[in-house]
Amino acid sequence: MKEEILAKKILNWYDLNKRSLPWRKNVSQSKKHYHTLVSEFMLQQTQVVTVIPYFNRFINKIPNLKKLSTIQDMELIKLWEGLGYYSRARNLKKTAQIIITKHNGKIPNNYEDLISLPGIGNYTANAILAIAFNKSYIPLDGNIERVLKRYLYLKKDQEIQKKNLIQKKSIFGNSSRASDYAQALMELGAMICKPKNPECSGCPIPKNCRSYKKKDFDLAKVSKKNKEKYFILKVYKKNQKYLLVKNTKFNFLKNLVIFPMEELSKPKNFHENLNFKMSNMNMNIKIQYSKNVKGFSSSYWFDKRKLNNYMLPTFTKKVVKYLEKN
Numbered sequence: 001m002k003e004e005i006l007a008k009k010i011l012n013w014y015d016l017n018k019r020s021l022p023w024r025k026n027v028s029q030s031k032k033h034y035h036t037l038v039s040e041f042m043l044q045q046t047q048v049v050t051v052i053p054y055f056n057r058f059i060n061k062i063p064n065l066k067k068l069s070t071i072q073d074m075e076l077i078k079l080w081e082g083l084g085y086y087s088r089a090r091n092l093k094k095t096a097q098i099i100i101t102k103h104n105g106k107i108p109n110n111y112e113d114l115i116s117l118p119g120i121g122n123y124t125a126n127a128i129l130a131i132a133f134n135k136s137y138i139p140l141d142g143n144i145e146r147v148l149k150r151y152l153y154l155k156k157d158q159e160i161q162k163k164n165l166i167q168k169k170s171i172f173g174n175s176s177r178a179s180d181y182a183q184a185l186m187e188l189g190a191m192i193c194k195p196k197n198p199e200c201s202g203c204p205i206p207k208n209c210r211s212y213k214k215k216d217f218d219l220a221k222v223s224k225k226n227k228e229k230y231f232i233l234k235v236y237k238k239n240q241k242y243l244l245v246k247n248t249k250f251n252f253l254k255n256l257v258i259f260p261m262e263e264l265s266k267p268k269n270f271h272e273n274l275n276f277k278m279s280n281m282n283m284n285i286k287i288q289y290s291k292n293v294k295g296f297s298s299s300y301w302f303d304k305r306k307l308n309n310y311m312l313p314t315f316t317k318k319v320v321k322y323l324e325k326n
């Protein structure tokens, strides 16, 4: 199928079927740019349905880049609490500050400037250029990747490598409605070409879809091994309170409040009490009760009965729950 016809079919379908999402509202250009920036940061690693209430709350409290650039860290993290991957929130604020000082308060509309901003990688830069600036970029997210793999029936290991998929996405061509087209492709993956049981009867492009012809919708994945990591987690308890520290040591949950921890490299006879999966890391945690509270620069005593009053990452809350049960 010719690229223009493919794009036309997908856009026609999108016009009739797109979801009404808060960042798709008709707003001024500058708001659209800002809303795209915020939603794209939130959508990194998080599903659309989860992001919606967070986005609405965020935009309500922080309606523009200027406000974002001066927001108190505590307030920012509170608005992000529950979304996880907090480095996104910190990077978003840093990005806002750089845009205010270096780019005259305007989100850059070119790839080089965008990619140099904190928290903006290849995918997010493509998404911002397409969605906010109507430029002919196709951001290869999980949804578009799935449509591409199925449409072309890409199964072999070298076929499904990112590098190859980036090349192959050119089959989608482009459209003068680049913003809508990028979102239409994402929407097609999210709503129709779903991971399990794609709804091909509602798909605008079944005719040339190789998976549809073969009636084989299984998706091949590049095997990615989770890293096994080992930690000693120290518990200091006084009356009803636990000692927690500000994490400046590990790259995960940076600057957030966690139990004091040490990482061990390949320990022998390690018997973990607790497992926690974070990003592509399997955390094996051994709990050690300690008494000698010394050597912590930023530490706090947290009352376990008032846990919900504090801004704590899910990880820390889960450890407290475990300690209270055991």
Ligand code: SF4
Binding pocket: 147, 150, 151, 192, 193, 194, 198, 199, 200, 203, 204, 205, 206, 207, 209, 210, 211, 212, 217
């Ligand atoms: S026809 Fe089916 S498998 Fe092919 S792209 Fe459409 S929904 Fe996906």
